[in-house]
Amino acid sequence: MATTAAPRRRDADATRARILKAAGAEFARHGFAGARGERIAQRARSSERMIYYYFGSKDGLFRAVLEQAYAQLRDAERSVQLDPDDPWNALEQFCRFVWRYYLEHPEFISLLNTENLYRARHLRRSARLGELVSPIAQMLSRMLAGGAAKGVFRDDIDETELYVAIASLGYFCLSNRHTLSAVLGRDVAAREALERYWAGALRMIAGYVRREPHAGAGALEALPAAIAEVDRL
Amino acid sequence: MATTAAPRRRDADATRARILKAAGAEFARHGFAGARGERIAQRARSSERMIYYYFGSKDGLFRAVLEQAYAQLRDAERSVQLDPDDPWNALEQFCRFVWRYYLEHPEFISLLNTENLYRARHLRRSARLGELVSPIAQMLSRMLAGGAAKGVFRDDIDETELYVAIASLGYFCLSNRHTLSAVLGRDVAAREALERYWAGALRMIAGYVRREPHAGAGALEALPAAIAEVDRL
Amino acid sequence: MATTAAPRRRDADATRARILKAAGAEFARHGFAGARGERIAQRARSSERMIYYYFGSKDGLFRAVLEQAYAQLRDAERSVQLDPDDPWNALEQFCRFVWRYYLEHPEFISLLNTENLYRARHLRRSARLGELVSPIAQMLSRMLAGGAAKGVFRDDIDETELYVAIASLGYFCLSNRHTLSAVLGRDVAAREALERYWAGALRMIAGYVRREPHAGAGALEALPAAIAEVDRL
Amino acid sequence: MATTAAPRRRDADATRARILKAAGAEFARHGFAGARGERIAQRARSSERMIYYYFGSKDGLFRAVLEQAYAQLRDAERSVQLDPDDPWNALEQFCRFVWRYYLEHPEFISLLNTENLYRARHLRRSARLGELVSPIAQMLSRMLAGGAAKGVFRDDIDETELYVAIASLGYFCLSNRHTLSAVLGRDVAAREALERYWAGALRMIAGYVRREPHAGAGALEALPAAIAEVDRL
DNA sequence: CATGAATGAGGTTTCATTCAT
DNA sequence: GATGAATGAAACCTCATTCAT
Numbered sequence: 024m025a026t027t028a029a030p031r032r033r034d035a036d037a038t039r040a041r042i043l044k045a046a047g048a049e050f051a052r053h054g055f056a057g058a059r060g061e062r063i064a065q066r067a068r069s070s071e072r073m074i075y076y077y078f079g080s081k082d083g084l085f086r087a088v089l090e091q092a093y094a095q096l097r098d099a100e101r102s103v104q105l106d107p108d109d110p111w112n113a114l115e116q117f118c119r120f121v122w123r124y125y126l127e128h129p130e131f132i133s134l135l136n137t138e139n140l141y142r143a144r145h146l147r148r149s150a151r152l153g154e155l156v157s158p159i160a161q162m163l164s165r166m167l168a169g170g171a172a173k174g175v176f177r178d179d180i181d182e183t184e185l186y187v188a189i190a191s192l193g194y195f196c197l198s199n200r201h202t203l204s205a206v207l208g209r210d211v212a213a214r215e216a217l218e219r220y221w222a223g224a225l226r227m228i229a230g231y232v233r234r235e236p237h238a239g240a241g242a243l244e245a246l247p248a249a250i251a252e253v254d255r256l
Numbered sequence: 257m258a259t260t261a262a263p264r265r266r267d268a269d270a271t272r273a274r275i276l277k278a279a280g281a282e283f284a285r286h287g288f289a290g291a292r293g294e295r296i297a298q299r300a301r302s303s304e305r306m307i308y309y310y311f312g313s314k315d316g317l318f319r320a321v322l323e324q325a326y327a328q329l330r331d332a333e334r335s336v337q338l339d340p341d342d343p344w345n346a347l348e349q350f351c352r353f354v355w356r357y358y359l360e361h362p363e364f365i366s367l368l369n370t371e372n373l374y375r376a377r378h379l380r381r382s383a384r385l386g387e388l389v390s391p392i393a394q395m396l397s398r399m400l401a402g403g404a405a406k407g408v409f410r411d412d413i414d415e416t417e418l419y420v421a422i423a424s425l426g427y428f429c430l431s432n433r434h435t436l437s438a439v440l441g442r443d444v445a446a447r448e449a450l451e452r453y454w455a456g457a458l459r460m461i462a463g464y465v466r467r468e469p470h471a472g473a474g475a476l477e478a479l480p481a482a483i484a485e486v487d488r489l
Numbered sequence: 490m491a492t493t494a495a496p497r498r499r500d501a502d503a504t505r506a507r508i509l510k511a512a513g514a515e516f517a518r519h520g521f522a523g524a525r526g527e528r529i530a531q532r533a534r535s536s537e538r539m540i541y542y543y544f545g546s547k548d549g550l551f552r553a554v555l556e557q558a559y560a561q562l563r564d565a566e567r568s569v570q571l572d573p574d575d576p577w578n579a580l581e582q583f584c585r586f587v588w589r590y591y592l593e594h595p596e597f598i599s600l601l602n603t604e605n606l607y608r609a610r611h612l613r614r615s616a617r618l619g620e621l622v623s624p625i626a627q628m629l630s631r632m633l634a635g636g637a638a639k640g641v642f643r644d645d646i647d648e649t650e651l652y653v654a655i656a657s658l659g660y661f662c663l664s665n666r667h668t669l670s671a672v673l674g675r676d677v678a679a680r681e682a683l684e685r686y687w688a689g690a691l692r693m694i695a696g697y698v699r700r701e702p703h704a705g706a707g708a709l710e711a712l713p714a715a716i717a718e719v720d721r722l
Numbered sequence: 723m724a725t726t727a728a729p730r731r732r733d734a735d736a737t738r739a740r741i742l743k744a745a746g747a748e749f750a751r752h753g754f755a756g757a758r759g760e761r762i763a764q765r766a767r768s769s770e771r772m773i774y775y776y777f778g779s780k781d782g783l784f785r786a787v788l789e790q791a792y793a794q795l796r797d798a799e800r801s802v803q804l805d806p807d808d809p810w811n812a813l814e815q816f817c818r819f820v821w822r823y824y825l826e827h828p829e830f831i832s833l834l835n836t837e838n839l840y841r842a843r844h845l846r847r848s849a850r851l852g853e854l855v856s857p858i859a860q861m862l863s864r865m866l867a868g869g870a871a872k873g874v875f876r877d878d879i880d881e882t883e884l885y886v887a888i889a890s891l892g893y894f895c896l897s898n899r900h901t902l903s904a905v906l907g908r909d910v911a912a913r914e915a916l917e918r919y920w921a922g923a924l925r926m927i928a929g930y931v932r933r934e935p936h937a938g939a940g941a942l943e944a945l946p947a948a949i950a951e952v953d954r955l
Numbered sequence: 956c957a958t959g960a961a962t963g964a965g966g967t968t969t970c971a972t973t974c975a976t
Numbered sequence: 977g978a979t980g981a982a983t984g985a986a987a988c989c990t991c992a993t994t995c996a997t
Contacts, residue, residue, distance in 0.1 A: 059991085139432050191428035195427050303983070522752065609901050622906075656894060660894050668845055772960095
C-alpha cells in the first residue's frame with residue numbers, strides 16, 4: 024500500500040505542480056480576470072475540475088501562484104553571493120541581480136502588477152505572507168554597513184529606500200516596455216538599450232551611495248538651496 | 257433652430273464624455289478583462305447600448321480611454337513652466353511634476369499597467385498614436401542644454417534615459433504600493449514616506465546630472481574599476 | 490418651387506431605388522434573418538433611418554424586394570420572342586431563357602428560397618401579388634397548342650406541369666450548387682458542366698413533349714406495366 | 723458500478739440527441755440566422771448552456787445537424803432494394819424513393835437551402851464530409867448498367883446527371899411550394915397534384931433513359947436540328 | 956483520489972426600431 | 977422631406993463552479 028501510495032502521491036504533486044506552473048503563465052499573460060481555467064487545464068494537461076480539487080477557487084489558485092512566485096524570488100536571492108570586502112563590487116552585483124531577475128522573470132512583473140490591481144487582496148490573505156519578506160534586505164543592510172565602515176558609502180542611507188530605488192530603475196522599463204516602445208517607436212527593452220540604461224542607473228545608484236570625498240556638506244553646497252533643503256527633510 | 261440644435265449636440269458630447277470618464281475609472285479599478293459594461297453604464301448614467309453606439313466595442317472604448325489619459329497627461333505637461341535661468345530649480349520642478357502627476361493620477365498608472373498586459377494592443381491601433389508623444393521630452397532637452405551651457409550639468413546625458421529614470425523612481429512605489437505595503441508591513445505610499453523617498457530620488461537624479469566639481473574623471477576614480485568601466489560604455 | 494421639387498423627388502426615388510437594390514443583394518446573400526440594415530444602408534450610401542422612412546420595416550423592405558424581383562422576371566419574360574412557326578425551336582428558346590435567367594440571377598433563386606422558408610409570408614401580403622403571375626404561362630400555352638396543331642407535340646400536356654418541370658431542371662443545380670459541389674468534389678455549376686447538363690435536360694423535355702411518331706399508345710407499350718400505369722394516373 | 727455509470731452516459735447521449743433533434747427542427751423552420759438557441763433548449767428540455775457544452779457554437783451545432791441529416795438520408799438510401807432483373811421497375815422505385823424522401827423530410831430540403839445560402843460553409847468544415855457521399859450513386863450506376871445490358875436503357879447515360887435530374891424534378895416543387903402556391907393560387911404540393919406531377923416526371927425520366935426502339939438516330943431526326951445538335955454535344 | 960456531466964448567472968454585443976426635431 | 981441620437985430587448989456565448997458518483 025505504501026509502495027503504491029508513494030507514486031500516487033507523487034503523481035498528485037506533479038499534477039498540482041503542472042497546474043501551478045500553467046496558472047502562473049496564464050495569470051501573467053492575461054491578468055487575473057482575463058485568465059481562463061480552460062487554458063490552464065489544457066496547458067497543465069489536466070482538467071478544470073482538478074484545479075478546483077487542488078486549489079478550491081480561482082482566487083485560491085492565484086494566491087498559490089503568487090506565493091510560488093515570491094518563493095522563487097526568495098530562493099534566487101538566497102543564492103546571491105556579495106563580496107563583503109568589496110562594497111562597490113557588491114553594490115553592482117546586487118543591482119545587476121535585481122535587474123536581471125526582472126528581465127528574466129517577466130511573469131513576476133506581470134503578476135505583481137495584477138496583484139496590485141487587486142490591492143494585494145490575495146497576498147494579504149496568504150498564510151505564508153510572513154515567509155515572503157525578502158532575505159535580501161539584510162544582505163543590503165550588511166553591504167551598506169560594510170561600505171560605510173570602509174568610509175566609501177554614506178552612513179545615513181535607508182536600506183529600504185535604496186532597495187526600492189534600485190528596483191524602480193529596473194522595473195519600470197520592463198513593466199511598461201510595450202507602451203513605452205509604442206510611443207517612442209523603438210524597443211526600449213532591447214538588450215543593447217537595456218545595457219546602456221543599466222549603466223546609467225548604476226552610476227546613479229553609485230553616486231547616491233558614495234561618501235563625498237571632500238566632506239559631505241561641501242558637495243551638497245554645490246546643489247541649489249531647494250534640493251539641498253530637500254536632502255534635509 | 258441653431259439654438260435648439262446646439263443642446264442636442266452637447267447632449268451627445270456630454271453623454272460620450274460621461275461614458276468615457278466612467279470607463280476610465282472602471283478600467284483603472286478592474287483592468288480590461290475585469291471591467292464591466294454594466295457598471296460603466298451605471299456610473300455614466302447611460303446604458304450599455306450607448307457604449308457600443310459611441311465606441312463600438314469594449315476594445316474601442318478602452319482605446320478611447322487610453323487616448324484620453326495620454327491627452328490629459330500631455331495637456332498637464334504643456335502647462336509646466338520651467339525656469340530656464342535656474343537649471344537646478346527647473347530639474348526639481350520637472351521631477352516633482354512627474355511624480356506628483358503619478359501620485360494624483362493613480363488611474364493613469366493602472367491603465368498603463370493594463371495596457372502593457374495587453375502588449376500595447378490598443379495603443380498601437382490608435383489613429384492618434386502620433387499625437388501621444390510627450391512634448392515634455394523637448395522641455396527636458398532644453399533644460400539639460402541650459403544646465404550644460406551654464407556648466408552645472410553634464411553635457412552627455414541622454415534625455416530619454418533621464419526621463420525614464422525619473423519616471424521609474426516615481427512610478428514603482430505607486431504602482432506596487434499594495435504588494436510592497438503588504439510585504440513590508442507599512443504603507444510605502446503614505447504622504448510622509450513618499451516625501452522622504454522623493455527627496456532621496458531627487459538627490460539621486462541631481463547627483464547623476466551634476467557636472468563633477470573637480471574634473472569629471474577624478475571623481476570617477478573614486479568608484480571601483482567595475483563601475484567606472486560601466487560608465488564608459 | 491416645382492422646378493426644385495422635381496429633382497428632389499428624383500433624388501428621393503434614386504435613394505429609394507438604391508436602397509432597394511442594396512437590400513436585394515443583402516437579402517439574397519444573407520437571407521432575411523441574416524440581413525443587416527446597417528450593411529444595406531452602407532451599400533445604398535444612405536442611412537438605416539431612410540430604410541424605415543421609405544419601407545416602414547424590415548418585412549416591408551423584403552416584400553418590396555420580392556415584388557421587384559418578380560417584376561424584373563416578368564419584364565424579362567415579356568421580352569422573350571418565340572417563333573410560332575417552329576415549335577421545336579420555340580421550346581428550346583423557352584427552356585434556355587428560363588435556365589439562363591436562373592443562371593444570371595442567382596439572387597432571385599436565393600430570394601425565392603428565403604421566402605419559402607417564411608412560407609411566402611411576405612408574398613401573400615403583397616398588394617401586387619396579382620400582377621406577379623407570369624405572362625410566360627400563356628406563352629407556353631400558345632407554344633404547346635402550336636406544336637400540337639402541327640402534330641409534333643402531344644396534345645395532352647399540362648402547361649403548368651411542363652413549366653414546373655423545366656424550371657426544376659434549371660433551378661436545382663444552381664440553388665444547391667454549393668452543397669452538391671462540396672459533396673461531389675467538383676463545381677456542378679461550372680459553365681461546361683452546366684451546358685452538358687442542359688443538353689440532357691433539353692432532350693428530356695423534348696422527349697416528353699414529342700408526339701410519339703408511331704401511335705402514342707404503341708410507344709407506351711415499350712414501357713413496363715408499372716410506368717405505363719403511372720401514365721394513366 | 724458499471725450499471726450505475728451506464729445510465730449517466732446514456733443521459734449524456736440522450737441529452738445530446740434531444741438537442742440535435744430540436745436543433746434540426748429549429749434550423750429547418752427558421753434558417754440558420756433565424757434559429758434561436760432558447761427555442762432549441764426548450765424543445766430539447768435542456769438549457770442553452772448545454773448546447774455550447776456539446777456543440778461549441780451555433781455553427782458547430784448546425785454542422786452537426788447537417789451531418790445528421792445527411793447520415794439519415796444515407797441510412798435510408800441503404801435500405802432501398804432495387805430489383806436487378808427489372809430495370810424499369812428499379813428505375814421507378816428509385817425515383818419514387820428520392821421523391822418520397824423529399825416529401826417526407828421537408829426539414830432536409832430546408833436545411834440544404836440554408837446551407838447553400840451559406841455556400842456550404844458548415845459542410846466543408848465537416849470532418850465527416852467524406853462519409854456523406856451518397857451510396858445511392860453506385861446503386862443507380864448498377865441499375866443503368868443492368869438496363870443497358872438488357873438493351874432497354876441507353877448505354878451513354880451519365881449517372882450523376884440522371885441523379886441530379888431526378889432530384890431536381892422532386893425537389894423544386896417542394897422547396898418552392900409556398901411561393902409557387904401563392905402565385906398560382908393553389909397548393910402545388912397537395913398529394914393529388916404531386917402524384918400527377920410525379921407521373922409526368924417519371925415519364926420524362928423514362929423517355930430519357932429508354933433506348934429508342936427503332937435506332938436512336940431515327941428518333942432524333944424527328945427533333946429539330948438545334949436540339950439534335952445539342953444531343954451530340 | 957479522481958472525474959465526466961452539468962449549470963446559473965451574467966458577459967459582450969447586436970438587433971430592428973423610434974424619438975425628436 | 978429628411979436625419980442624428982437614442983434604445984429596450986434579446987441574441988450568442990462564457991464564466992467559475994458544483995453535482996454525483
